[in-house]
Every structure is written in structure tokens, then in C-alpha cells.
Amino acid sequence: MLDHLPILQVIVPLLAAPACLLLNKPRISWLFACFAAVISLLISAALLNQVQHSGVISYMLGGWEAPWGIEYRIDLLSAYVLLIVSAIGTIVLLAANTGIRNEIDEDKQSLFYVLYLLCMAGLLGIVATGDIFNVFVFLEISSLATYALVAFGRDRRALLTAYQYLIVGTIGATFLLMGIGLLYSLTGTLNMQDIANRLPLVSETSTAYTAFVFMIVGVALKLALFPLHLWLPNTYTYAPSIVTAFLAATATKVAIYLLIRLHFSIFGDDFGGGVIQTVFIALGLLSVFVASTVAIKQPNIKRLFAYSSVAQIGYMIIGIGIGTSLGLQGTLLHLFNHALMKGALFLALAAVVYRIGSTDRACFNGLAKHMPWTMAAVVIAGLSLIGVPLTVGFISKWYLVLASLQSGLWPVALLIVIGSLLAVYYVWTLVESAYFGKADPSLNSASSPPIKEAPLGLLIPLWILVLANVYFGIDTRLPLEASAQAANMLMGAGQ
Amino acid sequence: MFFDLYNYWIVFVLMMIGLYMVINQSNLIKKLIGLNIFQTSVFIFYISVGKVNGGSAPIFSSTETLYSNPLPHVLILTAIVVGIATMALALALVVRIKKAYGTVEDSELQEKDPKC
Numbered sequence: 294m295l296d297h298l299p300i301l302q303v304i305v306p307l308l309a310a311p312a313c314l315l316l317n318k319p320r321i322s323w324l325f326a327c328f329a330a331v332i333s334l335l336i337s338a339a340l341l342n343q344v345q346h347s348g349v350i351s352y353m354l355g356g357w358e359a360p361w362g363i364e365y366r367i368d369l370l371s372a373y374v375l376l377i378v379s380a381i382g383t384i385v386l387l388a389a390n391t392g393i394r395n396e397i398d399e400d401k402q403s404l405f406y407v408l409y410l411l412c413m414a415g416l417l418g419i420v421a422t423g424d425i426f427n428v429f430v431f432l433e434i435s436s437l438a439t440y441a442l443v444a445f446g447r448d449r450r451a452l453l454t455a456y457q458y459l460i461v462g463t464i465g466a467t468f469l470l471m472g473i474g475l476l477y478s479l480t481g482t483l484n485m486q487d488i489a490n491r492l493p494l495v496s497e498t499s500t501a502y503t504a505f506v507f508m509i510v511g512v513a514l515k516l517a518l519f520p521l522h523l524w525l526p527n528t529y530t531y532a533p534s535i536v537t538a539f540l541a542a543t544a545t546k547v548a549i550y551l552l553i554r555l556h557f558s559i560f561g562d563d564f565g566g567g568v569i570q571t572v573f574i575a576l577g578l579l580s581v582f583v584a585s586t587v588a589i590k591q592p593n594i595k596r597l598f599a600y601s602s603v604a605q606i607g608y609m610i611i612g613i614g615i616g617t618s619l620g621l622q623g624t625l626l627h628l629f630n631h632a633l634m635k636g637a638l639f640l641a642l643a644a645v646v647y648r649i650g651s652t653d654r655a656c657f658n659g660l661a662k663h664m665p666w667t668m669a670a671v672v673i674a675g676l677s678l679i680g681v682p683l684t685v686g687f688i689s690k691w692y693l694v695l696a697s698l699q700s701g702l703w704p705v706a707l708l709i710v711i712g713s714l715l716a717v718y719y720v721w722t723l724v725e726s727a728y729f730g731k732a733d734p735s736l737n738s739a740s741s742p743p744i745k746e747a748p749l750g751l752l753i754p755l756w757i758l759v760l761a762n763v764y765f766g767i768d769t770r771l772p773l774e775a776s777a778q779a780a781n782m783l784m785g786a787g788q
Numbered sequence: 789m790f791f792d793l794y795n796y797w798i799v800f801v802l803m804m805i806g807l808y809m810v811i812n813q814s815n816l817i818k819k820l821i822g823l824n825i826f827q828t829s830v831f832i833f834y835i836s837v838g839k840v841n842g843g844s845a846p847i848f849s850s851t852e853t854l855y856s857n858p859l860p861h862v863l864i865l866t867a868i869v870v871g872i873a874t875m876a877l878a879l880a881l882v883v884r885i886k887k888a889y890g891t892v893e894d895s896e897l898q899e900k901d902p903k904c
Binding site for chain 2: 426429430433437440441444449450452453455456459460463464467470471474477478483
């Protein structure tokens with residue numbers, strides 16, 4: 294049984310999805326989905342533990358030997374990302390029962406859980422597999438589920454957004470497929486390990502460069518790297534709040550994982566003579582500044598945090614661009630931390646949508662009086678987003694600054710700090726209106742019932758994430774240790 | 789030189805036609821047709837890469853020694869299935885968009901919602 298954990302990680306949510314469809318009662322489907330998600334969380338915890346103690350796990354699908362059969366390969370990096378995805382996926386799912394009650398019709402709620410589990414299975418599959426064509430298949434499983442999830446939004450613009458996301462996502466995936474085809478024609482194998490071994494012999498050919506560019510652009514579309522981020526703000530704004538929380542915390546993280554995997558494990562970090570590193574740092578910094586500046590002006594808070602997500606992705610790309618073990622560790626830490634803080638922030642917004650039905654800035658005026666717990670969560674997660682000490686956000690920014698100083702890139706370090714100041718500004722305007730703003734009398738008139746605190750079904754998962762933000766900011770052992778080991782492993786493999 | 793590599797030229801031209809349609813067309817259905825052409829170009833790439841000069845169909849027989857590579861063809865079967873699923877979902881979305889907005893022209897859709 295224990296030998297089969299790598300495949301069970303993917304199979305459990307994948308098979309639980311059709312089972313949810315058969316149950317077809319929202320509440321029972323939800324309980325069942327949660328059950329499946331908790332199992333996959335336990336599996337990923339067991340996998341991380343196993344990898345840390347006994348090294349890389351290689352699992353042959355169906356017993357076929359590696360280069361011919363499909364290999365599932367769990368190393369430190371994949372185990373770490375698997376844990377992030379399944380943990381956040383589970384916590385957000387716990388909140389889903391309450392969170393989607395007002396946003397999705399009751400007869401469609403079971404379908405929501407089906408798609409949610411499929412999306413989760415796809416994301417876990419991308420991370421678990423060691424076969425590059427398998428990556429494409431799982432990418433499409435998760436993407437197709439995501440498009441449908443986004444279209445659940447109440448606003449009719451959700452449909453249009455889902456359509457646009459589908460077009461962009463499919464172009465990205467097709468670019469990736471083209472890159473995979475070129476790599477296959479060069480090396481004659483689809484196993485990532487094999488490709489990495491054979492590629493150095495042909496790495497000077499233009500086919501290799503073309504494959505590299507196709508794959509990087511494809512993945513960059515998926516992870517919303519500036520200037521390919523245009524689909525993201527709309528998607529996050531119009532998707533149901535629970536979906537936004539899930540996507541923001543997991544989908545882009547998996548795309549970052551894929552970028553790291555391609556860049557460090559397959560092509561090797563010195564591929565192309567270091568040009569791509571400079572490009573990553575430049576685009577990362579642009580992401581941080583453009584997205585943060587745009588975020589400040591947003592009238593819709595959900596869209597504000599969507600732009601802030603683009604900025605945070607920028608930080609992770611900077612870490613990859615710095616290209617040292619410390620920079621990579623910063624990226625991996627930020628992966629973990631950003632999942633925690635954006636998960637918390639978007640769940641808090643889900644609570645606001647549940648009570649008020651909107652996330653316009655005007656609705657937040659004086660809201661702290663009515664929803665003190667939700668707003669307190671926003672404050673703590675916001676502090677973490679800025680990178681205040683004793684929250685997780687501080688640790689990852691600290692490592693990124695440290696890494697850029699160590700590599701002699703002090704302007705980058707300075708810009709990272711200035712970028713955080715922009716985050717201070719947009720978080721502060723929100724906190725200010727929530728705590729010191731006067732409620733618009735028309736919104737809270739005598740005729741409508743007074744706004745109450747969000748129900749416990751949302752508050753408990755929300756506060757689990759908020760407390761995790763603080764806990765991992767103080768007791769940093771788990772993410773620090775895992776990310777350091779993973780970064781060292783990747784840098785070792787690249788040399 | 790040009791004719792030796794003509795399969796790549798076909799792939800390249802189809803790919804650009806598809807991408808151009810996706811970007812330039814205003815009609816949502818026509819965009820999807822462009823997307824389909826774009827995907828198909830990659831399918832053709834895979835299929836032509838699998839061909840081995842002088843190789844026969846990859847079915848074992850005692851008279852043949854050289855076979856074409858069947859793996860890319862199998863891969864592309866998977867990708868075709870994925871493409872069909874994508875297209876079905878996209879068309880379903882277009883139906884819902886038509887119901888919600890009453891049009892499938894991108895230029896008209898942009899004006900129907902207040903800017904946010």
C-alpha cells in the first residue's frame with residue numbers, strides 16, 4: 294500500500310470526482326469530497342516524510358520500466374509542492390459548503406465539487422509525474438476543470454472571462470505541447486530524467502532553443518507572468534470566491550513549479566548562457582511594479598488582490614532569475630507563503646461576498662464593526678502580504694533580499710523593498726476604510742437586516758489559514774528545511 | 789532544402805494562420821475555429837515527426853525491418869481527445885454567452901458591460 298502512495302495521490306481525487314457526481318446531493322458530495330481531500334493531504338504528508346528520510350521515490354505506472362512506461366517521480370521539490378496544493382485545496386474545500394451557498398444554484402453544487410476535485414487531481418498530477426507528456430495531459434485536466442469552475446460565477450461576465458481564459462490557456466498548453474514534441478524529436482524520450490541526461494549532447498542546436506522558448510512561453514502564460522497576465526485579474530474577479538481562493542493559492546503555484554522543473558531539472562540552469570535569468574529578473578520586477586501600481590487604483594477589492602497576485606508571482610520569478618540556491622529557496626518559500634496569505638485573503642473576501650454580495654470598495658466602509666473576525670483576518674493576512682516580521686511574508690521577502698545581495702544585485706534588493714511599500718499602500722487603504730470609514734447609509738438602511746459576522750463554516754477554515762500565516766512566521770522549520778533541501782537538490786542537479 | 793522540410797513549413801504556416809484568427813477575429817466561433825487550426829498544426833507536427841523514411845506501418849511482419857515511430861501518433865491521439873474536450877467546453881460557453889448577451893461578436897460584447 295505504502296509503495297503506491299505516488300499514484301494514490303492523484304487517483305484518490307480523480308476517482309472521488311465521478312463518485313461525487315453519483316452522490317448528487319450537495320451536502321453529501323461535499324462531505325465526500327472533503328474526505329477524499331483529507332486523504333490526499335495525508336498521502337502528501339506521508340510522501341514528504343518518506344522523501345526526506347529515504348530519498349527520491351520512483352514509481353513505475355503499471356509496472357513498466359521507466360523510459361518506456363510512465364514514471365511518477367517524487368523528489369523533495371514535488372513532495373513540497375504536493376503538500377502545499379493538497380493542504381490549501383483541503384482547507385478551501387472545508388469552506389466551500391458555506392462559501393458557495395449564495396453563489397451557485399443548489400442543483401449545480403454537486404457538479405462544483407466534481408470539478409473542484411478534478412482540478413485538484415490535475416494539479417497534483419502535474420507535480421507528481423516524471424513524464425513530460427503526462428504533464429500536458431494533467432495540465433489540460435486541471436485547466437478544463439478551471440474554465441468550467443470560473444463560468445460558475447453569478448455575473449454574466451464570468452462566462453466571457455471563462456471563454457477568454459480558455460483561449461489563452463489553450464494557446465499556452467499548445468505551446469507547451471509543441472515544445473514537448475520538439476524535445477521528443479531531439480532526444481527520443483519523454484521521461485524527464487532521460488531528457489535531462491541526453492539534452493546536453495544537443496543543447497547547442499536551434500531545435501533545443503526553439504523547444505525551450507515554446508515551453509517557457511507556454512508556462513509563462515499559465516502562471517500569468519507580466520506581460521502575459523491579462524487573463525488573471527478578470528478570472529479572479531468574476532469566478533466564485535471559493536474558486537478564486539483555490540486558484541490563487543494553488544494553480545499559479547503549480548505553474549511556477551513547472552517552470553522550475555523545466556528550467557532547472559530538464560534544461561539545466563545554465564541553458565542559453567544565462568540570458569533567460571536576466572529576462573526573468575526584468576519581467577519579475579516589472580510584474581511587481583506594474584501590478585502593484587494598478588492594484589492601488591482598483592475599485593473592486595477582489596480585483597485589487599488579483600493584481601497583487603500578479604505582483605507576488607513577480608517576486609517568485611525574481612527568485613528563479615537570481616539563480617542561486619538561496620534565490621531559489623526564496624522562491625520556494627514564497628510559493629508556500631503566498632499560498633497561505635492569498636488563500637486567507639480570498640477566503641475573507643468569500644465571507645464578505647456571503648454577507649454583502651459584493652466586494653466593491655464602498656462596501657468595506659465601516660465593515661470592521663459588523664464583521665470583526667473577518668476583517669481581523671484581512672489585517673493579519675494583509676500584514677503577511679506586505680512582509681511584516683512575525684508573519685510568513687517576512688521570511689520569504691527576507692530570503693529574496695538576502696539572495697539578491699549575495700549575488701551582488703543590490704538594485705534588485707532595493708526594488709523588492711520598494712515593491713513591498715506599494716503593498717503597504719494598497720493594504721492600508723482597505724484597512725483604513727474597513728476600520729475608520731463611515732458606512733454608506735444607503736447600503737445599511739433600516740429596511741435591510743444588519744450585516745452579521747460570517748458563519749463559522751467560513752470563519753474556521755479562514756482562521757486556520759490566518760493562524761498558519763502567523764505560526765509559520767514564527768516556527769519556520771517546516772518550510773525552511775523543505776525548501777532549503779529542495780533548492781540544494783535542484784542546484785546540485787543543474788551542475 | 790525548402791522542399792525537404794516542407795512539413796515544417798506547413799506546420800508553421802497553419803500555426804500562424806490559427807493564431808492570427810484567434811487574435812484578429814471578432815466572432816467568438818471564428819476565434820474557436822482559429823484555435824482549432826492552431827492546435828491541429830501541432831498535431832501535424834507530431835505525426836510528421838514520427839514518419840521514418842522508407843519505414844512501413846509499425847505492424848510487426850517478417851518481411852519488414854524498418855518501421856515508422858508509432859509513439860508520436862499515440863501521443864497525438866491523446867492530444868486530439870484533449871482538443872475535442874476543449875472545443876466542446878468552449879462551444880458550450882459560447883452558447884451560454886449568446887443566451888446571456890444576445891450576441892457572439894466580441895466588439896459588441898465589450899460594450900454591453902460597464903467598464904470595471
